[in-house]
Structures are given as structure tokens and as C-alpha cells.
Amino acid sequence: MSYVKIFSGTNSRYLAEKIAKSYGKELGAVTISRFSDGEQSVSYDESIRGCDVYIIQSTFPSADNLMELLLLVDAAKRASAKSVTAVIPYFGYARQDRKDKPRVPIAAKLVANILQASGVNRLMTCDLHAGQIQGFFDIPVDHLDGAAIFIPELRQINKETLLIASPDVGGVKRARDFAKFLHVDLVVCDKYRKRANEVASMQLIGDVEGADVVLIDDLIDTGGTITKAAQIILEKGAKSVRAVCTHGILSGNAYDNIEKSVLTELWVTDTIPLKKESSKIKIYTVADLFAKAIRKIQDNESISSLFVE
Numbered sequence: 001m002s003y004v005k006i007f008s009g010t011n012s013r014y015l016a017e018k019i020a021k022s023y024g025k026e027l028g029a030v031t032i033s034r035f036s037d038g039e040q041s042v043s044y045d046e047s048i049r050g051c052d053v054y055i056i057q058s059t060f061p062s063a064d065n066l067m068e069l070l071l072l073v074d075a076a077k078r079a080s081a082k083s084v085t086a087v088i089p090y091f092g093y094a095r096q097d098r099k100d101k102p103r104v105p106i107a108a109k110l111v112a113n114i115l116q117a118s119g120v121n122r123l124m125t126c127d128l129h130a131g132q133i134q135g136f137f138d139i140p141v142d143h144l145d146g147a148a149i150f151i152p153e154l155r156q157i158n159k160e161t162l163l164i165a166s167p168d169v170g171g172v173k174r175a176r177d178f179a180k181f182l183h184v185d186l187v188v189c190d191k192y193r194k195r196a197n198e199v200a201s202m203q204l205i206g207d208v209e210g211a212d213v214v215l216i217d218d219l220i221d222t223g224g225t226i227t228k229a230a231q232i233i234l235e236k237g238a239k240s241v242r243a244v245c246t247h248g249i250l251s252g253n254a255y256d257n258i259e260k261s262v263l264t265e266l267w268v269t270d271t272i273p274l275k276k277e278s279s280k281i282k283i284y285t286v287a288d289l290f291a292k293a294i295r296k297i298q299d300n301e302s303i304s305s306l307f308v309e
Contacts, residue, residue, distance in 0.1 A: 002050065002051060002052040002082050002083070002298075003050070003051045003052070004023075004025065004051065004052050004054065004294070004298055005025075005028045005046075005048055005051045005052070005053050005054070006019065006020045006023065006025055006027055006028055006053075006054045006056065006294075007027065007028040007030050007044070007053065007054070007055050007056070007072065007076075008027055008030075008055070008056045008057065009032070009055070009056070009057030009065060009068045009069055009072060010032055010065075010068060011057070011058070011060075011065055011273065012056050012057045012058050012065075012089070012273075013027075014270070014273055015056065015058075015089060015270055015271070015273075015285075015286070015287060016056035018270075018285060018287035019056060019087075019287045019290045019291050019294075020291075021287075022287050022288045022290075022291035022292075023291040023294055023295060028044070028045075028046060028048075029044070029045035029046050030042060030043070030044050030045060030072070031043050031045055032068065040064065040067060040068055040071060041071075042068065042071045042072050042075050043075065044075060044076070044079055047079075048076060048079050048080070048081045049079065049080040049081070050080065050081075050082050051081055051082055052081075052082055052083045052085070052298065053076045053081040053082075053083065053084045053085070054085045054087050054124075054294055055069060055072045055073060055076065055084065055085070055086055055087060056087040056089070056290075057069040057072070057086070057087070057088065058088060058089045058090035058091075058092070058271055058272055059088055059090065059091060059092035059093070059111070060090055060092050060249065060272050061092065065092070066092065066093075066111065066114075069086060069088070069115075070114065070115070070118045073086060073115075073118040073119055073120055074118050074119060076119075077118075077119035083121040083122065084119060084120055084121050084122075085120070085121060085122040085123070085124055085294075085297075086115060086120045086122070086123050086124070087124045087125075087290060087294075088123065088124070088125045089125065089126050089269075089271035089272075089286055089290065090125075090126070090219075090247045090271040090272050091108075091111075091125045091128055091129075091133070092111070093107040093108055093110070093111045094107075094108045094128055094129035094130065094133055095107075095108075095129050096108060097109075097129065097130045097132070097133055098130075108129075108130075108133045108136060109136045112133070112136035112137050113136075115137075116137065116138065116139060120139060121139060121140075122139055122140045122141075122142070122297075123137060123139060123140070123141045123142070124141075124142040124144065124290065124293060124294075124297075125141070125142070125143060125144065126143070126144040126145070126146055126246060126269075126271060126286055126289070126290075127143075127144075127145065127146045127218045127219075127246040127247065128143060128218070129218055129219065131143065142293055142297065142303055144286075144289055144290065144293055144303075144306065145306075145307050145308065146218075146246035146269060146286070147177060147178060147181065147307075147308045148289060148306055148307060148308050149269060149284050149286065149289060150178075150244050150267060150284070151178070151181050151182065151308045153267070153284070154178070154182060154214060154244070155182065157212055157214070158212065159182070159183070159184060161210065161211055161212045161239065162182060162184045162211070162212055162214065163184060163185055163186075163187060163208060163211035163212065163213045163214070163238075164176075164178045164179040164182065164184055164185070164186050164187075164213075164214055164216055165186070165187045165188070165189065165206075165208070165213050165214065165215045165216070165229065165233060165241075166186070166187075166188045166189065166215070166216060166217075167189050167191070167215050167216075167217055167225045167226055167229040168188075168189060168190070168191045168217075168225060169188060169190055169191075171216065171217050171218070172186075172188055174216055174217070174218060175188075175216040178214075178216050178244075181308050185206070186206070187204065187205060187206025187207070187208055187213070187233075188204075188205045188206060189202050189203070189204055189205070189225075189229040189232065189233075190202065190203045190204075190205055191225060191228075191229075202225075202228055202229060202232055203232075204229075204232050204233060204236055207236075208233050208236050208237060208238040209236070209237035209238070210237060210238070210239055211238050211239060212238070212239050212240045212242075213233050213238045213240070213241045213242075214241075214242055214243070214244055215229055215230060215233075215241065215242070215243040215244065216243075216244050216245075217243070217244075217245045218245065218246050218247060219245055219246065219247035219248075219249055220243065220245040220247070220248055220249060220250065220254070220266065220268070221249045221250070221251055221252075221254065222251060222252045222253060222254050222257065223250070223253075223254040223257035223258050223261070224257065226243045226245070226261075226263070226266075227257050227258065227260075227261035227262075227263065230243065230261055230262050230263050231261070231262055234262045240264045241262060241263055241264060242263060242264045242265045242266070242267070243263055243265075243266045243267070244266075244267045245266065245267070245268050246268065246269050246271065247268070247269070247271050247272055248266075248268030248269070248271075248272055248274055248281070248283075249272060250268075250272075250274065250275065255275075255276060255278055258278060258280055258281065259278060259279075259280060261280075263280060264280075265280050265281070265282055266278075266280055266281045266282070267281075267282050267283075267284060268281060268282075268283055268284070269283065269284050269285065269286045270283055270284070270285050270286060270287075271286055289306060292306055293306060
């Protein structure tokens, strides 16, 4: 069996250290520096010849995070690593997964092509914005499910009043899966956008009277959709509204939007580092989930046991 070595890019080191500890290894030594013009340079400070290398780096903005990952992959391949797995807890550029209007890129496909061209043998990620992005790759993709972290916590809420909600039609499948696991009903918010990050109108489909509602989404960016949906749900008679989002991007006025909203709390994971603390935001770690997945891959075992049943 090959020897496992785990490395990290600069801005995901906080998570990589937890994953490595959960796996039972020290994080590998790598030097990441910059030339005076900002160009990145990477080098491994230990031999990785013949090793199964796991490089942990979420690709949230800036694009330096993606570039750093690509350089680490290329360096590992040239250093004779047996295999290189890109562990991308948050897969950036996934929101542009199709041509929804003329003359636009399919960014998720472009990133997939770039990763494969760099020499990645396998991809491990969590809660892609659209599941079909797995089909953009011609290498194995381990798509982990954040529900495995949140479902046990949600089961602590009174099932008699619990209700799952999707903040938009596009997220219905994800919300329906939560509802199925918890054996509760589902409602949907139908939104209309005039432009990105700006909700023009929203309607609620379903009855929320007297319910403790949990909004489910893969990510929260400015918080506009989630907070607007929460407001409408509360106005329709819900007792409380909380939100569960795997990736806490939280850009722009997100923190202010959340603090001023009717949300009881927001649950996110640590796939992306939060810019600041908030009394309404509760963070769960994905470290154990990724560590278990790495171990199962190394032992040639199925990772299906890591999913909620």
C-alpha cells in the first residue's frame, strides 16, 4: 500500500490541519512563496516519490487559491508522486455550470479541464452547486454530502413542528433529500432574479403555519435570498426560521443582512474561512468527514457509508 501524505494550500491550512489530525498524520511540509510581482512559487520540503498525495485547497476567490492548487499538483507530479488527489472542500466557479444566456462561459467545465490538465488523478469535494458538474470530469470524483453533518443535529429539533424549506426552485432536490431523511414535509420559495445577487420577487409554495422551518441551501453568499425567504416564511405564520448552508461565502453585506434578519441562526461548515464571528452563525467542521473519506479511498473501500441513510 502506498504511503499517504497530506498537504495544504495557504488559505485552507486551518482546515487541512484538522483533516490531517483526524486522519492521524502530520500535515506535510511545503514552502509557498511569492516573487516581488506577486507570482506564486511552491516547493515540497520532503520526498513524495511513490506517495499518494492529497492536496487540500478550497478554490474560493481570489483566483490565487486555484492557481496555488494547480502549482502544487504540477510540482507533485514532477516529484514522482504515485497519485495526486485534489481535495477541494469548496469548489469555486461552480455557479457558472451552463450557458443560461448567450456569450457566457461555462466556468465549472473550464476549471475541470484545467485541473485535469494539471495532472490531478482524483477529485474530492463537498456539496457541489450542481451535482452534474461531476460529469465535467473524466477522473473519479468523490462528492461528499454535507447532510451527513447537519442531519444528526436537525434530528434534535421537535419532529412534530419541523419543516424543511428550499429558498429557490433550483435547490428543491437538496431540500427534498433533507426532508426525506428527517421524515418531514417540504415547502418551496419561488424567486425571480433580475441580476445576480439581487432577488426581484419571491413567493412561498406550501403551508408553514406554526412550524419550525429550516431553509436548506448549498451556499450562502450575500444572504439576500435566504433572509428574504426567512422573512416571507415568518410572515406566513412560522414559529421560527433557521438556515443550513454548507458553504458560508458571506460576501458583501452578508453579515449585516444575517444579523438584521429574522433568522434564529445560520449553520455553516468550515469549507471556507469565515471573515468574522457572528452571534447567529454556528460553524460545523467537515474535517472528520474528509479524513474518513481519505482513509476509505486508501483502503479501497466504498465511501457510501459516509452518506446519510
